[in-house]
Amino acid sequence: MLSLYAAEHSQHAPGIEFWNGRAEPTVEVPARVEAILKGLKNAGLADPQPVTSVDPAEIGTLLAHIHTRAYLDYLPEAYERWVESGGDVNGVMPFISPGKSMQGIPQSGLARPGLFAFDMGALIKPGTAHAAYNAALTAFHAAQAVAQGQRAAYALCRPPGHHAGANFYGGYCYLNNAALAVETLRSTPGYHFERLAVLDIDVHHGNGTQDIFYGSREVLTVSLHMDPAHEYPFFAGYREERGLGAGEGYNINYPLPFGIQDANYLAALKDALDEIANFNPAALVVALGVDTYRSDPIGKFALSLAAYPKIGKEIARLSRPTVFVQEGGYDLNCLGDLVSGVLVGFENNL
Ligand code: Q9C
Numbered sequence: 001m002l003s004l005y006a007a008e009h010s011q012h013a014p015g016i017e018f019w020n021g022r023a024e025p026t027v028e029v030p031a032r033v034e035a036i037l038k039g040l041k042n043a044g045l046a047d048p049q050p051v052t053s054v055d056p057a058e059i060g061t062l063l064a065h066i067h068t069r070a071y072l073d074y075l076p077e078a079y080e081r082w083v084e085s086g087g088d089v090n091g092v093m094p095f096i097s098p099g100k101s102m103q104g105i106p107q108s109g110l111a112r113p114g115l116f117a118f119d120m121g122a123l124i125k126p127g128t129a130h131a132a133y134n135a136a137l138t139a140f141h142a143a144q145a146v147a148q149g150q151r152a153a154y155a156l157c158r159p160p161g162h163h164a165g166a167n168f169y170g171g172y173c174y175l176n177n178a179a180l181a182v183e184t185l186r187s188t189p190g191y192h193f194e195r196l197a198v199l200d201i202d203v204h205h206g207n208g209t210q211d212i213f214y215g216s217r218e219v220l221t222v223s224l225h226m227d228p229a230h231e232y233p234f235f236a237g238y239r240e241e242r243g244l245g246a247g248e249g250y251n252i253n254y255p256l257p258f259g260i261q262d263a264n265y266l267a268a269l270k271d272a273l274d275e276i277a278n279f280n281p282a283a284l285v286v287a288l289g290v291d292t293y294r295s296d297p298i299g300k301f302a303l304s305l306a307a308y309p310k311i312g313k314e315i316a317r318l319s320r321p322t323v324f325v326q327e328g329g330y331d332l333n334c335l336g337d338l339v340s341g342v343l344v345g346f347e348n349n350l
């Protein structure tokens with residue numbers, strides 16, 4: 001399977017995140033990419049190819065379909081404006097965000113993060129925006145390959161993307177790579193990918209992707225995740241969230257209990273894939289988080305190693321052109337085996 005990654009991901013190394021009011025070392029580290037590359041090679045998947053850094057303009061038009069202009073303008077200048085205004089050189093982190101009735105738009109680089117950040121888990125450092133653009137570029141190239149006839153492709157995106165919405169970022173995510181893959185498929189001239197589906201199997205709810213396509217009946221978004229009543233992102237991911245207006249019925253959430261094991265998880269996945277099959281999309285984007293593994297340091301599911309090839313097999317049974325986009329997964333010892341497990345399980349069942 002065509003696999004792509006961007007070497008410049010390493011320019012993003014946030015180091016810490018705030019959680020429970022404490023600064024903690026973050027699990028979203030550059031070594032994740034090395035671990036996954038090693039896993040892909042061990043599994044004999046085609047050698048991952050580096051995508052080369054380009055002018056943001058190459059994907060700028062497509063990104064403007066999924067993110068607001070105000071947010072896209074903010075991201076690349078956030079660090080400089082923060083430091084100019086007296087912010088800590090260690091990185092951009094909101095310390096004030098507007099209450100519900102506060103509508104003003106500040107110019108101060110100290111306050112602007114509060115307009116867009118929905119948590120304190122996505123520090124912006126000097127290399128962050130560049131790395132995020134390269135991750136998006138990776139998803140773009142993988143989707144383009146599928147639009148042009150490849151059966152499937154894998155984008156090793158870092159930083160991940162599924163918590164980034166039209167005008168917000170957080171949860172280690174800055175640009176929504178999976179949504180960009182959707183827009184790339186939809187915008188490829190002559191390929192007629194009109195109805196598309198996103199299957200999000202990261203252990204956390206894909207709140208950003210849900211936000212971006214919430215009003216659309218052309219893109220079905222389906223997410224399986226830890227029950228948000230008790231876990232991040234807390235404020236989205238409930239079963240009642242089914243889409244809005246024309247999009248009503250085209251967003252499906254599966255909040256699942258902590259400790260869920262292979263059999264029950266695979267049953268929920270089958271149900272989700274049945275919904276996608278009924279929708280009959282021309283192609284599928286998989287937001288591939290593997291933080292569902294039982295020893296993941298932040299996920300609270302209990303899947304075994306053996307679940308991952310089965311997940312790949314179930315996805316293959318849908319028989320659609322498929323773009324895999326990397327999301328979370330933080331157990332560095334197993335990360336490569338989990339990702340390659342899904343991809344090999346998929347390929348062996350085509
Ligand atoms: N003590 C993704 O998997 N909370 N984002 C972590 C750590 C934030 C996860 C708590 C989870 C964000 C892409």
Ligand code: ZN
Pocket residue numbers: 202203204289291327328329
């Ligand atoms: Zn996750």
